[in-house]
Amino acid sequence: MLNNVYKIIKTLESPKHKVGNTTKKQTQQTARWVFELESKQVKDKPAPPKKKTSIRNRMSKIIVSKFGGTSMGNYEAMSSSATIAKNKQSRLVVVSATSGTTNSLISIIKNSVAGDIISALETVELIKKRHLELASEANLATEEITKIKKLIEELKSLSQGMYFLREASPKAQDRLQSIGERLSSLIFTKFFDNELKKID
Numbered sequence: 001m002l003n004n005v006y007k008i009i010k011t012l013e014s015p016k017h018k019v020g021n022t023t024k025k026q027t028q029q030t031a032r033w034v035f036e037l038e039s040k041q042v043k044d045k046p047a048p049p050k051k052k053t054s055i056r057n058r059m060s061k062i063i064v065s066k067f068g069g070t071s072m073g074n075y076e077a078m079s080s081s082a083t084i085a086k087n088k089q090s091r092l093v094v095v096s097a098t099s100g101t102t103n104s105l106i107s108i109i110k111n112s113v114a115g116d117i118i119s120a121l122e123t124v125e126l127i128k129k130r131h132l133e134l135a136s137e138a139n140l141a142t143e144e145i146t147k148i149k150k151l152i153e154e155l156k157s158l159s160q161g162m163y164f165l166r167e168a169s170p171k172a173q174d175r176l177q178s179i180g181e182r183l184s185s186l187i188f189t190k191f192f193d194n195e196l197k198k199i200d
Contacts, residue, residue: 069099097180112162
């Protein structure tokens with residue numbers, strides 16, 4: 001751009017191109033006008049489009065670990081799963097309910113709807129005992145143990161509601177069965193956190 005301005009000034013100042021009363025001031029004004037015009041063109045020029053990264057390419061950089069019920073079965077299984085997730089440098093970990101818990105939750109639904117609330121609540125207590133023992137082994141904080149107890153109370157409330165209504169809507173069943181994963185994920189988070197704090 002500056003080369004163009006320089007050429008215009010040299011051309012207008014040469015004797016061959018001087019006309020009438022063309023002065024140095026007029027030459028400078030003309031050059032300034034050309035400079036401003038070209039500057040505006042540069043500013044108005046659209047920026048080149050940014051290179052887009054596909055969702056697939058972005059997602060391929062995220063390592064996800066998925067652990068089933070057996071991998072959540074007890075202290076040793078959870079500890080081993082946490083080590084695997086760490087070694088794989090997982091950015092996202094998905095866990096199932098502890099082994100056998102989903103079947104226990106389904107039995108709670110069936111017994112509650114059938115009117116056998118005693119069997120249903122006995123199963124609730126077994127789930128509570130198992131998960132509180134796991135939480136104790138993992139040294140969960142009081143706050144996390146309180147969350148586990150609240151989930152158990154939610155489980156008991158859902159069971160009693162199904163018993164009184166003698167039916168279980170799909171939404172209520174999904175809610176009740178989700179408690180299995182919600183319990184195991186609370187506990188596994190502590191195992192994973194402990195593993196990440198270890199110095200290799």
